[in-house]
Amino acid sequence: MRDQLHELLKKRVQQCVSHSRSSIHTCPKIEKKKESLSGRSGEIVKAQATGKVISVGMEKEDVTPVEYRVHFKYLIKQKGVFYMEEEIEERTADFYKGVFVEDREKNPFKDIIKEEAFPDRVFEEEEERYEYEYDRMKAVQYAEKWWNTYNPAYKKFDVDCTNYISQCLHAGGGPMRGYPNRGKGWWMRSGNWSYSWTVANSMRWYLPSSNSGLRAEEVSSADQLLIGDVICYDFQGDGRFDHTTIVTGKDASGMPLVNAHTYNSRMRYWAYEDSTAYTPNIKYKFLTITDDQ
Template sequence: MEKLRAYWLEFFETEHNEISWWKRKKDLCKKRGVEIVRINGEGSIYERMIQRSGETVHYLLHITFLMKQKDHFYMEENVNAYQFRLVEGEIVDNHMIGLPYEKVEKEKIVPETIRNGKIERFSYDRLAAVQYAERWWNSYNPAYRKFDVDCTNYVSQCLRAGGAPMRGAPNRNQGWWYQNNNWSYSWSVAHSLRWYLDGSTQGLKGIAVDSASDLSPGDIICYDFEGDGRWDHNTIVVSRDNNGMPLVNAHTDNSRHRYWSYEDSTAYTPNIKYKFFRIGE
């Protein structure tokens, strides 16, 4: 762990090229008028594989950034899975692993929206949704299944905690629901939830707005990283920075109070598209 600590200390002190997430994060902070005051990191090894040529180590890295924006301080946290090889006592090829965001065939996951019947209204408890998002941002509620790609499942749980009514069971192509270890596509798949929020006319529905600045805590942001029409990721707004812009929580990768634009994400591309939804109106 001492070698790993030394590796990351050098990483944060070294200038990187334009594709490095760390350089993009610093550039984003500069654009926002944010100073990174302090960085804390904690690593935990969860798998070691001994091989003839060395050892492969998998670990989780929990990074906490203390941010200062004018006179306002806040903490941003991220947890990512990494892998490195230990060859003759030296760390080689340290890199992020796993499937950070959803890559699915959109033809299989667009739900049918029920458009007839009485429109159901509900009072959305934004505070309850945000409290749930804060409680479970880096852990998993045992009342629900944990998915390898968990971002939409997490956001759905937050919406449910805010009082959003479920409907459509047991048809997985309809409505938005979780029941008896079964669920709709819109509950668990980023692309499907994005279109469900846009098309639903009763119960849980989203009102599309033009800008992230129009969102409040409890609202939802959807991400199409490649700009190819497949929506890969969802987050929930939990706070605002000193400029009034959203800070979000997410699973896969687990993040807390992250700036909404994800310009420092390894999945970010210049073609990224966003969809902003107000909930409960």
């Protein structure tokens, strides 16, 4: 099984840099990534993938599922400028009587329970002011350090995207407030946390509505964002936001590149067109962090 997975990864790496349309092109996700890059005058000039088997499931009707993780690195050239994108894929391969038959990437957002019980706008404001200066570089440095690992000083979640972004914002100087009320402010402390710290939909509402401590202003397009700013994603377009990323760079056209958890990625193009969670109904919110001085 491992040898067959190794061959599969080799084919996917070859697909990243191939310009042909031969049968080697078996991964729609990679084709979407290449198409997106082509539309931005970019291309993958080199790719590397390393895989690790996580678990081998129970055989059922001669089919054995194998869970495995892949770390992809893409060297991208765009308008003469090079940058490195990285991502972690969590995948499942099925083997029928020991022979590979199917491979698919998990969609971590597909089975998320929409937090209907989690309030959106219960953030009672305080009269006390929390003065701070947002250090965008420190936020980005934190995002780069922890993009593919987890700071033991914080709790880790299965869906960790907003928790990770909160940590980045806090590293940039965003002050916690509201403890111990989970529906108030933005905080993580003593093994507890506010909805706005960990829930994508709550952060989406909290940042632009806050008038004390950490807050943001909504802008109309991605190109208006600076490094250290935040993008919120509603993959289904149903009004409930599922995902949060932080801007950690810009491509050669000045468009945001983002870091994220769930699944872990760095310097990824902001639109997520190559994501398994992407749908034609996707909606975005672009939030630029404002200082409070």
